[in-house]
Amino acid sequence: xxxxxxxxxEKGFDGLGVLKGISFTLNKGExxxxxxxxxxxxxxxxxxxxxxxxVDKGTIEVCGDTMVSTDDKGEVRYAPxxxxxxxxxxxxLVFQNFxxxxxxxxxxxxxxxxxxxxxxxxxxxEKSARELLVKMGLEDKEKAYPCHLSxxxxxxxxxxxxxxxxxxxxxxxxxxxxxxxELTGEILKVIKxxxxxxxxxxxVTHEMSFARDISDRVIFMDDGLIVEEGKPEELFxxxxxxxxxxxxxxxx
Amino acid sequence: xxxxxxxxxxxxxxxxKIFALTLIFSLPLGVLVAKGRMAKNPxxxxxxxxxxxxxxxxxxxxxxxxxxxxxYYILGASYDRFTAVIVAYVINYAAYFAEIYRGGxxxxxxxxxxxxEVLGFxxxxxxxxxxxxxxxxxxxxxxxxxxxxxVKDTALAQTIGVAELFRVAQNASARQFSTMPxxxxxxxxxxxxxxxxxxxxxxxxxxxxxx
Numbered sequence: 001x002x003x004x005x006x007x008x009x010e011k012g013f014d015g016l017g018v019l020k021g022i023s024f025t026l027n028k029g030e031x032x033x034x035x036x037x038x039x040x041x042x043x044x045x046x047x048x049x050x051x052x053x054x055v056d057k058g059t060i061e062v063c064g065d066t067m068v069s070t071d072d073k074g075e076v077r078y079a080p081x082x083x084x085x086x087x088x089x090x091x092x093l094v095f096q097n098f099x100x101x102x103x104x105x106x107x108x109x110x111x112x113x114x115x116x117x118x119x120x121x122x123x124x125x126e127k128s129a130r131e132l133l134v135k136m137g138l139e140d141k142e143k144a145y146p147c148h149l150s151x152x153x154x155x156x157x158x159x160x161x162x163x164x165x166x167x168x169x170x171x172x173x174x175x176x177x178x179x180x181x182e183l184t185g186e187i188l189k190v191i192k193x194x195x196x197x198x199x200x201x202x203x204v205t206h207e208m209s210f211a212r213d214i215s216d217r218v219i220f221m222d223d224g225l226i227v228e229e230g231k232p233e234e235l236f237x238x239x240x241x242x243x244x245x246x247x248x249x250x251x252x
Numbered sequence: 253x254x255x256x257x258x259x260x261x262x263x264x265x266x267x268x269k270i271f272a273l274t275l276i277f278s279l280p281l282g283v284l285v286a287k288g289r290m291a292k293n294p295x296x297x298x299x300x301x302x303x304x305x306x307x308x309x310x311x312x313x314x315x316x317x318x319x320x321x322x323x324y325y326i327l328g329a330s331y332d333r334f335t336a337v338i339v340a341y342v343i344n345y346a347a348y349f350a351e352i353y354r355g356g357x358x359x360x361x362x363x364x365x366x367x368x369e370v371l372g373f374x375x376x377x378x379x380x381x382x383x384x385x386x387x388x389x390x391x392x393x394x395x396x397x398x399x400x401x402x403v404k405d406t407a408l409a410q411t412i413g414v415a416e417l418f419r420v421a422q423n424a425s426a427r428q429f430s431t432m433p434x435x436x437x438x439x440x441x442x443x444x445x446x447x448x449x450x451x452x453x454x455x456x457x458x459x460x461x462x463x
Binding site for chain 1: 364365367370372373374377382386458461462
């Protein structure tokens with residue numbers, strides 16, 4: 001079942017095109033990795049999906065709702081606020097630098113949105129937050145503050161925070177780029193577990209072996225375009241496009 | 253001596269009233285001014301900016317005189333001196349507080365706003381539960397400075413004839429042909445500010461549980 005569909009997405013900053021016509025779909029339970037050089041528009045793509053940026057052109061459909069569409073005259077139309085809010089909650093986003101709330105305990109980082117946005121009671125929220133912390137291997141850290149955790153632990157809290165709203169799609173924006181190499185493993189392990197549980201995910205990453213390992217499909221982006229798309233074994237072992245080949249060579 | 257101390261205590265109460273009332277009104281007013289200063293509407297932001305520039309760019313003593321005498325010369329109406337002091341101090345301090353708030357708000361990393369947005373927080377919830385607690389921690393040292401200055405600035409109220417602590421001390425000084433009362437007043441100010449500084453230290457320590 002298709003849950004995200006993006007058509008002809010364009011986005012520029014001050015006249016500089018960052019996304020130049022992106023189209024792809026995402027099925028339920030699928031893990032999609034997005035790879036490509038820095039500045040190719042990978043993060044901007046995630047930011048358009050999660051409404052942190054407004055698109056210049058294109059259509060995005062999520063779980064049957066049209067979040068944004070563009071008519072024949074090129075006029076971009078976003079859905080009404082209530083639909084945008086619902087669509088926003090379909091996406092969870094894990095940031096490169098965590099963006100945890102430093103003044104809140106680990107537990108409250110997770111329960112804050114459950115209580116304020118999902119209107120769960122404190123007891124319900126804490127119960128579900130504790131379950132998530134167990135899953136992340138952080139059950140003894142609920143009272144800690146983010147500044148007392150390692151980068152890997154902080155990132156696991158932020159994954160728990162995103163999962164707390166039961167998103168349909170979990171997006172990762174270079175989740176290990178701010179971590180020491182020895183800490184990336186623990187994050188990749190968590191993402192792998194989620195993949196096994198059939199969580200639908202879009203992972204923007206520079207970890208090629210990881211992308212090859214967990215993805216059902218890989219997209220290679222360069223200069224605001226999808227250059228190549230395919231199953232990981234095809235794309236990594238037999239890249240068709242010259243640019244893909246060149247890019248992958250650097251990782252060998 | 254006992255009589256002098258009694259008089260000075262009465263003056264101190266007036267000073268403390270000016271101090272407390274100014275804070276009660278200027279702390280929240282500063283939030284509005286900061287919001288106006290950061291407004292996207294260029295007319296609003298430049299008007300607010302002009303107000304801040306006047307408040308910071310002219311002496312408080314002059315503003316005090318203006319606030320008290322301007323209504324009389326323009327409208328022929330006079331009003332209570334004490335009220336004039338509060339009005340003048342509130343609009344002056346709100347401008348300073350607003351700039352401190354603005355600095356604090358703008359120092360909050362963009363990621364905090366983005367995380368709040370992605371989690372579906374309302375704008376108000378983001379402001380009250382994510383931004384404000386972090387801003388308070390960051391602006392405490394600057395606010396401490398400003399509040400200490402306010403304690404000393406209450407002495408200016410005598411300019412339009414409000415009998416606060418310093419005025420009482422000066423009067424006593426003139427009566428006794430001695431500067432002693434003024435030095436005693438100095439000790440009074442020092443004690444008040446020691447309490448203010450201590451309170452800010454405590455608040456800072458209380459918010460030290462995170463970085």
